[in-house]
Amino acid sequence: MAHHRVANQVRILKNRLLMLLMSVSVLAQAQTTSDAFLPGDLLPDAPELAPRGRFAVGVRTLKLVHKAQLDVLHTKDGTSPTYDRPLTVEVWYPALIPAGKAQLVTYEEVLGRANDPKRPLVPFTFGGRALREAEPDPAGGNPAGGAYPLVIVSHGYPGSRLLLTYLTENLASKGYVVVAIDHTESTYRDLSGFPSTLLNRSLDDLFVLNEMARLGAKNANNFLAGLVNADNTALIGYSMGGYGALNVMGAGYSAQAVKFFGQLANGSTALQTRTLSDPGFKASLDSRIKVMVAFAPWGMERGVWDAEGLAGLTRPSLFIAGSKDDVSGYEKGIKAIYEGAVNADRYLLTYVNARHNVAPNPPPAATLKPGQPLDDYQHFSEPAWNERRINNINQHFVTAFLGLHLKGLDYAKYLTLPENANDSPWNGFKPRTSVGLEMRHAKP
Known part of the structure; x- marks a missing residue:
C-alpha cells in the first residue's frame, strides 16, 4: 500500500513539474514574441508617421523562375550560357487575422557568407508582427479604393529578402502589398561572383514587377488576385539594391561601368544593355514604377554613372544616406548622385555621422553570441546611431514619401523641412528628437 502511495505522489510531482515546464515555455515564448522588442517596434521618441497603420499583416513566400537568363558567372571568351534563374520572394499584405490567432511570425535566416570559410553559415530565427499564410484583406478595405499599391524591395550584397522586415511589415500595415526579393547569387546563403549582381539587379526588379502584375490580375488563381495594383509601384533599394533601382528608374550605366563589368566577367558585354546608348534601354523603362527610395546606393565612386546617365532619372526619388558612408561614399557617392539627378524631384535624408547601415534591421541577437565574428554584427550596426531609432525614422519618411506620391495623401509637410x-x-518629430539629421530637396 505504501508503495502505491509513493508511486502516486511521484506521478503527481511529475505532472506538476510538467505543468510548470509548460508554463515556463509559454511565458518564454510570449516574452520572445509578443512582449519582446521586434524589428519595427516603436521607441518612445518615434516620429509621427512611424507607427503601423490600420491593417493587420499577412506574409507568404513565393518561388519564381526567370527563364533563359544570361549566366555571366560562366562566361568564356565573352560568351555566356543561359539558365533559368530562381528567385524567392517574400510578400507582406493587408490581412484578416482570425480570432485567437496572434499576429506573429518567426523568420528563418543565416549569418555568415556562403563563399567564406572563415564565416560559416549559422542559422538563426527572429520574430516579426505578421501572420504566415493569413487570408488577404479584400482590396475594398483600402480607403483609396481599388487594389493596394505595390512596393518592391531589393537588398544589398550580400543580403536577403528579410533584411528590412521592420519596414516591409510597416508598409503592409498601411495598405501596400510589399514584395522583397532574394537576389540569386547575392544572398548570404548563395553568395557568388559580383558580375551576377551587377547585371541582374535591375533585371530581377523588372521581372518581379511583371510577375506581381500577372499574379495580381483579377482572374488569376492566386491569393494576390485583385489585391495588388502593379500600375502604382514604388521601388526601394539598399546599397546594391539602390544601384539596381537607379538603373530601373532611368539612370543608365556609363561606358566605364561596362568596362569594369567586362573585366570581372571574362569579357562579357551584357551590361551594355543597361546603358543609355543601348537602343532597348529606354524602351525597358517602366511607367508603372512611379517613385524610388534608394538607401545608400552603391556605384557613383566607381564611375557607374556619368552626368548623362544621372540625367536620365526623372521620377520622384528619396535618397537616404549616412554622412560617413565608407562603402558607397557620401560626398562623391550618394550626395553626388542626388546632385547629378537634375531632372528628378528628389530628396536626400542624411544621418549625420552614420556609415553605410542606414537601412537594415537592428543586429539580431545571434550576432551578440561569444565567438561570433565581429563582421556579422557590423553588417547591421551603426556605431554612432541607435539602429532601432534609424528604423523608426525610416518608417516615418518612407511613409510620407510613398503616401504623398502613391496615395495622394497630404504628407508634403513632413518632407518640406529646414535643411539642418x-x-x-x-x-x-517630438521636441528635441530631430537632432543629427539633414534633409535636402531639389526640383528639376
Missing part, C-alpha cells in the same frame, strides 16, 4: 534639424525642429 539641429537649427530648427522638424514637423512630425
Whole structure:
C-alpha cells in the first residue's frame, strides 16, 4: 500500500513539474514574441508617421523562375550560357487575422557568407508582427479604393529578402502589398561572383514587377488576385539594391561601368544593355514604377554613372544616406548622385555621422553570441546611431514619401523641412528628437 502511495505522489510531482515546464515555455515564448522588442517596434521618441497603420499583416513566400537568363558567372571568351534563374520572394499584405490567432511570425535566416570559410553559415530565427499564410484583406478595405499599391524591395550584397522586415511589415500595415526579393547569387546563403549582381539587379526588379502584375490580375488563381495594383509601384533599394533601382528608374550605366563589368566577367558585354546608348534601354523603362527610395546606393565612386546617365532619372526619388558612408561614399557617392539627378524631384535624408547601415534591421541577437565574428554584427550596426531609432525614422519618411506620391495623401509637410534639424525642429518629430539629421530637396 505504501508503495502505491509513493508511486502516486511521484506521478503527481511529475505532472506538476510538467505543468510548470509548460508554463515556463509559454511565458518564454510570449516574452520572445509578443512582449519582446521586434524589428519595427516603436521607441518612445518615434516620429509621427512611424507607427503601423490600420491593417493587420499577412506574409507568404513565393518561388519564381526567370527563364533563359544570361549566366555571366560562366562566361568564356565573352560568351555566356543561359539558365533559368530562381528567385524567392517574400510578400507582406493587408490581412484578416482570425480570432485567437496572434499576429506573429518567426523568420528563418543565416549569418555568415556562403563563399567564406572563415564565416560559416549559422542559422538563426527572429520574430516579426505578421501572420504566415493569413487570408488577404479584400482590396475594398483600402480607403483609396481599388487594389493596394505595390512596393518592391531589393537588398544589398550580400543580403536577403528579410533584411528590412521592420519596414516591409510597416508598409503592409498601411495598405501596400510589399514584395522583397532574394537576389540569386547575392544572398548570404548563395553568395557568388559580383558580375551576377551587377547585371541582374535591375533585371530581377523588372521581372518581379511583371510577375506581381500577372499574379495580381483579377482572374488569376492566386491569393494576390485583385489585391495588388502593379500600375502604382514604388521601388526601394539598399546599397546594391539602390544601384539596381537607379538603373530601373532611368539612370543608365556609363561606358566605364561596362568596362569594369567586362573585366570581372571574362569579357562579357551584357551590361551594355543597361546603358543609355543601348537602343532597348529606354524602351525597358517602366511607367508603372512611379517613385524610388534608394538607401545608400552603391556605384557613383566607381564611375557607374556619368552626368548623362544621372540625367536620365526623372521620377520622384528619396535618397537616404549616412554622412560617413565608407562603402558607397557620401560626398562623391550618394550626395553626388542626388546632385547629378537634375531632372528628378528628389530628396536626400542624411544621418549625420552614420556609415553605410542606414537601412537594415537592428543586429539580431545571434550576432551578440561569444565567438561570433565581429563582421556579422557590423553588417547591421551603426556605431554612432541607435539602429532601432534609424528604423523608426525610416518608417516615418518612407511613409510620407510613398503616401504623398502613391496615395495622394497630404504628407508634403513632413518632407518640406529646414535643411539642418539641429537649427530648427522638424514637423512630425517630438521636441528635441530631430537632432543629427539633414534633409535636402531639389526640383528639376
